[in-house]
Amino acid sequence: MARLSAIIIGANSALSQAMALQLASEQVRVALMASDPDALSPLLPRLGEDPILVEIDIFEPDACREAFERLWEELENVALVVINTAASGLDLSLPYALDRQINAVNVTGFSALANAAFNRMVAQKYGQLAALTSIAGERGGPQVAFHASKAYQQNYLQGLRLHAQRLKLPITISDVRLGYLDKMHGRGSKGWSAPVEKVAAQTLRALRKAKPKVYVTRRWRLISWLSRVLPEFIYNRRKYKSPGA
Numbered sequence: 001m002a003r004l005s006a007i008i009i010g011a012n013s014a015l016s017q018a019m020a021l022q023l024a025s026e027q028v029r030v031a032l033m034a035s036d037p038d039a040l041s042p043l044l045p046r047l048g049e050d051p052i053l054v055e056i057d058i059f060e061p062d063a064c065r066e067a068f069e070r071l072w073e074e075l076e077n078v079a080l081v082v083i084n085t086a087a088s089g090l091d092l093s094l095p096y097a098l099d100r101q102i103n104a105v106n107v108t109g110f111s112a113l114a115n116a117a118f119n120r121m122v123a124q125k126y127g128q129l130a131a132l133t134s135i136a137g138e139r140g141g142p143q144v145a146f147h148a149s150k151a152y153q154q155n156y157l158q159g160l161r162l163h164a165q166r167l168k169l170p171i172t173i174s175d176v177r178l179g180y181l182d183k184m185h186g187r188g189s190k191g192w193s194a195p196v197e198k199v200a201a202q203t204l205r206a207l208r209k210a211k212p213k214v215y216v217t218r219r220w221r222l223i224s225w226l227s228r229v230l231p232e233f234i235y236n237r238r239k240y241k242s243p244g245a
């Protein structure tokens with residue numbers, strides 16, 4: 001059987017790199033899209049045969065789509081596309097500039113690439129599109145635009161799932177809702193965060209099972225439920241730390 005390919009977008013992230021290594025170890029041809037390809041050159045020799053690295057600027061959605069289309073043409077059997085780009089940030093003075101940056105990455109950039117990937121999968125007649133979202137998308141929170149943009153992503157993915165079903169095509173749309181990675185300096189506690197390798201392995205396991213929605217790590221399913229059912233007067237009093245606090 002012909003070799004499968006996977007595209008990972010937002011590849012400078014440690015989580016993307018851990019997923020790329022695991023996919024390459026399963027003989028998948030890996031193609032990475034990242035803002036800083038130079039930083040990934042030490043990773044390339046560890047990614048098996050013919051990995052591809054493409055530079056993108058997520059703030060240029062049209063150029064990102066063109067780069068994605070060119071990359072798709074270069075690959076065969078693209079079984080998986082993972083979107084793992086996201087901007088976040090907490091500033092208690094709530095500057096609009098932060099909202100604008102988060103929306104540009106998490107809403108505009110995300111839609112540009114999710115749309116391109118889905119349409120290519122429709123033409124190919126199969127595929128799996130996965131995005132790393134967050135439990136933050138399930139309810140508003142202190143990082144106002146981040147929470148709202150993750151809700152947008154989750155709804156966008158749900159919509160694509162509906163269209164895949166309408167078209168009767170074996171296209172899987174997976175919403176991977178993350179809790180905390182242990183790279184969250186200053187936020188969350190060590191006890192709540194999970195190592196990148198564990199998150200990567202659990203994510204890929206869930207993708208292999210074609211799950212439409214999954215919590216990673218698994219404990220966040222319960223926490224997410226609790227967060228959703230908490231009454232306003234309790235939810236709004238929850239404690240969080242601003243960066244550097």
Ligand SMILES: NC(=O)c1ccc[n+]([C@@H]2O[C@H](COP(=O)([O-])OP(=O)(O)OC[C@H]3O[C@@H](n4cnc5c(N)ncnc54)[C@H](OP(=O)(O)O)[C@@H]3O)[C@@H](O)[C@H]2O)c1
Pocket residue numbers: 009010011012013014015016033034035036056058084085086087088101105132133134135178179180181182183184
């Ligand atoms: N870290 C956590 O604890 C946590 C918790 C919940 C949900 N999540 C979600 O899980 C996913 C992966 O998390 P992560 O920690 O691996 O993400 P990350 O490293 O912060 O960001 C992933 C990628 O997004 C792009 N990016 C990040 N900030 C950007 C900015 N300000 N402007 C433009 N591009 C930016 C970069 O892409 P390039 O590679 O192209 O540079 C980066 O590699 C994200 O969707 C995140 O929202 C993370």
